[in-house]
Amino acid sequence: MKRPFEIECESLRMIVFSDGVFSVTKEFFLAGAGNDQEVERFPDDFEVALNFVYLQIGGKHILIDAGFGETSGQESGHLLTKLNQSGINPHMIDYVVLSHSHIDHIGGVVKNDKPAFPNATHIISKKEWLYAEKALDSKSFKVLNKILTLLKVIERDTEILPSVLLKHTPGHTPGHLTVEVRMNNGVYLITNDVFNIPYSISNTNLRVVLEENPIKGVRTRNQLIQLAHKEQVFIHSCHFPYPGLGTIEKVNSLYQWKPIEI
Ligand SMILES: [Zn+2]
Structure with a gap:
């Protein structure tokens, strides 16, 4: 078995686990591009990665999103198996941060109709909860209903541990959360x-076709890019090629992704 990508420093351990891949169409995944030549070169269908971050920090175990779980086919839903293979028992997880309510991020919080991480506080933004609630029949809302007793709804940016801040980064969905870890x-x-x-x-106009608010989406992307470039922050993006971790550099006047060397 190939070992998952891991960073260890001070009291932080970060591991990136792959949940698998999923197939998308260009029309769905690369909306808003205009006639950008770079985007035009993409095939009509392609596979996108699903990489999720586990943090061990200050003695606490945090999982950020849970993958598709049982809601998808063979290609994804492998996160729980990967956690177990690395010696991380789902009972050990203290927090599951739900970045947003799409099924590729929250499907895995349920296994055999029960919470997959039974001792974890599952954190979601209030705005996201209200958004998910609008689609009572959706897979996502049904999943959330199976973990109701474990759910904690936050209304504003919240520090869950002294160096772990949950920040609202709206656009993709109304209550989308980004996790900031300061070491x-x-x-x-x-x-x-x-x-x-x-x-x-x-x-930064590039978005999935169902982005809830593209104007806010562009604003959020620009803000994070400028912050990451100015402060030399590492960014993890779950649908980028594994492990999805890198920095942002400026070449001439264009910001560019620079994946970390592994
Ligand atoms: Zn996603």
Whole structure:
């Protein structure tokens, strides 16, 4: 078994686990591009990665999103198996941060109709909860209903541990959350679905077709890019190629994704 990508420093351990891949159409995944040549070169269908971050920090275990779980086919839903293979028992998880309510991020919080992480506080933004509630029949809302007793709804940016801040980064969905981890050796922003492909660092109009508010989406992307570039912050983006961690550099006047070397 190939070992998952891991960073260990001070009291932080970060591991990136793959949940698998899923197939998308260009029409769905790369909307808003205009006639950008770079985007035109993409095939009509392609596979997108699903990489999720586990943090061990200050003695606490945090999982940021849970993948498709049982809601998908063979290609994804492998996160729980990967956690177990690395010696991380789902009972150990203290917090599951739900970046947003799309099924590729929350499907895995349920296994055999029960909470997959039974001792974890599952955190979601209030705006996201209200958004999910609008689609009572959706897979996502049904999943959330199976973890109701474990759910904690937050109304504003919230520090869950002294160095772990949950920040509202709306656009993709109304209550989308980014996780900011501040350590002595650097700052990590787990940006989840703010960005869809690495090239969206250069063209911030790029979005999935169902982005709830593209104007806010562009604003959020630009804000995070400027912050990450200025402060030399590491960004993790779950749908970028594995492990999805990198920095942002400016070449001439264009921001570009720079994946970390592994
Ligand atoms: Zn997603």
